[in-house]
Amino acid sequence: MMNKKFLYIALIILIFTFGLIYFNSPLRSNRNYPIITGSFIQLDMTQHWNSNDWKNELNYLKENKMKYIIITNVSQTQGNITNTCYKNNISGYKKIYGNIDPVELCLKNAEHLNMKVFIGPNFNTDWWQVPADNYLWLNSQMERANVVADDLYKKYHSKYPNAFYGWYFPYEVDNAKYTKISEFKNLANAINIHINHLNSKGERLPILLSPFMNSSAGTANQYSSNWQYLFSKTNFKKGDIFCPQDSVGSGRLNLEEVNSWYTALKKAVAKKPGMLFWSNAENFDYVNNSSVPLDRFLKQLTLESPCVDNIICFSYSHYYSPNNIDSGFNKAYSYYVEHGKLPYKKLDSPQNLTITTVENNKFKISWSVPKNTDNICGYEIYRDNILISRIMLQRKYGGNPNGFSKSIIDMPLLKENTKSCTYTVRSLGFSGNVSKPSNSVSVNIDTFAKLPHLLSKNCKYSITPLPHEKYNDVHFIKLTDGKYSSINSSKSSDFVGWYNDPIDINIDLGKIQPVQQFVVDYLRDPIPWAELPERASIGISEDGINFTPVGLLRIPSVPFSDRNGSRYPIYLTLDKPINARYIKLTSITKPNYYTFIDEFEIRN
Template sequence: MKRYFLILLFCLIVSLCSLSQVGNLRFSGGEFKILQITDTHWIEGERYKSANDSTYNLIREMIHIEHPDLVVLTGDIVVGIPALSGWEKLSGLFSEEKTPFAVAFGNHDGETDVSKTEILEYLRTNPYNLTYDARKGTLPGVGNCTLPVLSSDGTTEKWILYLFDSHNITDDRSFGYYDWIKHDQIDWYRNSSDYFTAHNKRKLPSLAFFHIPLPEYETARWVCREFGERQEGVCAPGLNTGLFSSFIEKRDVIGVFAGHDHNNDYMIDLDGNIALAYGRKTGYPSAYNETLDRGVRIINLYEDEAGFDTYTRDLNGTYFHYKFEQKNKGSNTPRFNGTFIQEFLVAGWNDERWDQEMAMLNEAGITYLIYAPALLTNEKGRATAYYPSPLVKKNAQKDRIERCLRSAQKYGIKVFIGINFNERWWKTDYDSEWLFNQMEAGNKVADELVALYKEKYNRTMYGWYWVWEVDNLNCMTSECQDALAKALNINLDHLTEITPDMPFMMSPFMNYRVGGNAQEYAVMWENVFAQTHFRIGDIFAPQDCIGAGGLTLDNLREWFSKLKQAVNSKPGLKFWGNVETFDQRFWTSAPMARVQKQLEIVNGYVGNIICFAYSHYNSPFVVNKEYHDLYLQYCKTGELPKIPLPKKVINASITKSPTGTEIKWAPQGFAATDGYNIYKDGILIYKLQLRNGKFQTNFSDKDGSVNNVYEISAYNVMGEESEKTKAELK
């Protein structure tokens, strides 16, 4: 206990020291931008003057274009003598641009005429330098430090940046060539993480910067495909000392940024747990055969989100834009991060009702809302737009999309808009030209939506949803897959042109009961992915098909495992899961115990989880409020609480009616009751659920007779039921 107290006290002192230096690191308007420079390989002398000038001008140009709040240099900065002269010129650039900077030293930085300690002492004379030794003389290496990023008002810590010295080469070559980050450094990180968590009473999202990549930069590629440039092998230490596993255990560091390998700038998103990324080599002097144009990496942080946007930039433009967001909000409990909402549910909603729903979704931790569709054509060919559109003869009386966006903006919820849908899709009696024409019509809808709303609701109008649901039975031929890919590309190409910053989501479904096969379905999607123009950051979010009966809890892992392999064939495509929270047999809410199992299974394969649909089947304004209350408790504790069984019904009776039979019963109070199960001859034939605050205590069976045996039980939101009560003939 005493040792733990001393550690916390020491971390507090370190934190206060760091805050005194970096008090100017704070969010502005909810955003904070980092510019990563790596491997400048600056060498003083006339021979390198042209290359150094190019490096200097590139850095200055990147600062002028991006206006970063912080520049982080991830090693191998000045690698020749006289080293301090090079450091003077580079650090002087940041002073001239009034830009804070910090340095994580590389393997070559200490191989000059000055040591890393002497370099740091020099940098500490620059008022824009933020690098320091967190535990001077007691930690291996130089410049290990934490840099908190404060809230916009400067009152609280929002993010933590960790800088590590990844050292040089190892003396004992039996363990490989490059040295490794030491256990003392890892202990320092773990203690610092514990301090910041305790001090803020929550885990703070964090980033780590160092020079030499971890071994996981290679092994992670076996699990999730990288995107970006990979033109050489990973030059990592031969020993893995456990820093990466500490990041995973602590669940605060969600992005790791390295340099060292000059021909790599790729990134790997490990299913929302953590991202591993290279910076782009910045310096023009070449150490070996180098293939990438010189550039930088940009990392945009958000004040109240555990996520970041990142891309690389050179003098020709930007590349590999990607939004990383932490899985399950940093907890070990799988949870929903988004939900669908359909136009018929919101038909009569005013602004007050929208705000009521958005506040509830926000309370549930919902970040994304998928509204679908914006324009619907029924089987008779009648089209209705749910926004003001000259494309159709009939528009909904109220602009439902405007109301949705307006309310979502208040609560920080991001909206995917479903473009268009034609119900003839379900008949499958059309040819490919009909489908292509529907996609062209969707492009016109998207044009109108952008013109109406994008400028006004820029960050709230977040993405596009492709409403056309694809299954594993109607698209197994190569001709069908070619047509599907072409249809997708008609929309993808146009949406990329008009809204390159808005991700595209689709949510197919699957069925094993009528000949479906998980492996065949995965191969189908690999074929489609190979032909489609999905961008980095677009989203493939298959339905888990438990609610609609296409799959079971027993085979759900198999299907999602195969689909993950298919998604990995398309680098940069995100894999999300769409968990169904209903029972299609009776269109009732799924028991919470079943939903928990769905979440746990799907969570093992995806980077994010959405559902169909919280507003329809879990909202306290639509169904029993216990669904929402229990979900909130589950998110808080990781477990569903025990709840009472409802009392059995009494006075159950059956009478003959002109249309079959009529069953009636009386409840013994409604406490813990969500609805009633109706059994006929021992088989469940119907569930009656509490809706809009009302219970139904009677049921008509048009196919029944007084000779059938009817039983009624009450059930709760966990799916647990009371004793059955037999209905007596009257």
């Protein structure tokens, strides 16, 4: 009898203890749906913030169950010149942002609110140009980071011991730049220079690093294997955090790829005892550099949460905070945090859609806002039910002050058997919901038809400059062989590619003959940075020396919804044939992008 009584008492105590733990645990506060627990803040955005601004910002985060802040741009180096945004004690380092010290203001308010701050000590902007095998350069940056870390720790840690929680490793590694074990070995050595210094100085705090990934540059398993190797060579310890960017906002991963990449990387982290695995969810859209509606952001959280210990984001403060954008984003997310679902309210439709012809096959689409604009964060424009543009509310810092207009210019890609197109506009809500469409307006467009006689098949040509070595045309045959790529990807060997450079392609038809149409088949594949050119023109010549310009190629508008590889046949058709032997395409590549072409045809 006593044994049963003892068991009952023990059971009651166990239930009470579990209930106490549960009701005070993240599981209870999450209510079994994923939320973010922190945000990056780039300090250039805060250069004019006072203490009240910081207090307001951190309160927004705190109210939404966040407790981690990662501040970057504390000090920046370009070449050998270093500027700091805080009041440093390092000889030769210049203080910027006047008398404001955003590091102090952040830590002060975080200490008061019991929030935890990770600080990135230094970043050299040359990182994006320096190759991965230049270990001497990276090692030297670790030495600079150590100097700044010493200064930060001495200045702030004893003053704000609870808020000054950790270090952020600011060099963003990816699987396009870092591809070899030897490069990860050099990276591991550099990280150890930093870790060992912090250990020796008694400044060792949890370290968070946040690389990113690109599905066009390799596989998830390859990337996981390289990180597993790095973890085996580095002095990370229990409590350090591997927190990859989900790369959805930047377009380097598609939503459907996220779970498999985090699943693979989780296996690498599991090989490092005590290391935590977080995700860094991106709440922006690279296509229009805007805040993303919350439905997509929450899909990211749902896909990532089964794989990771915690989720933070880049960046609530930049893209959702009322300090920097319309409060509707924060209200919608706060509702989700409280209720586990987004608020979906009926939106009024845009009014008075009108189409004006700017020039042949080029149109201005304009509309009026509805009388009730509550809960509207933007407008979506459709051409033949395809989403071609999204106009969003703009951020105060980092946004386009002229970006929230009620009109766009559209140049549809002309196709065979398409003689008209129809436009509509919908209102877009903060939660990602849309209104019913506006009135529709149709316009006539020209059809594109290739002229029957192909003159350039297997013709010789020259190229200036030579293509990128990875996408070469060694025998100068690919652009006139008549072979179009069967896949719309830069990985296809049928495409020839150039990085950053303007291109001249000069085809020799072998004899003077009438020419009338010029067709260039471009690839647009945004994940591996392949874009349509800024502009392109055609010149003709009879002697190959003196060229006469005959016109510009018509570069069409790229639909907002075109996120994957697509071929764009872009052409110029003259009103009547003109005699020529040599045809030169001059194509201007967008800065820091690739141009890919698989065929250049001359017809009459």
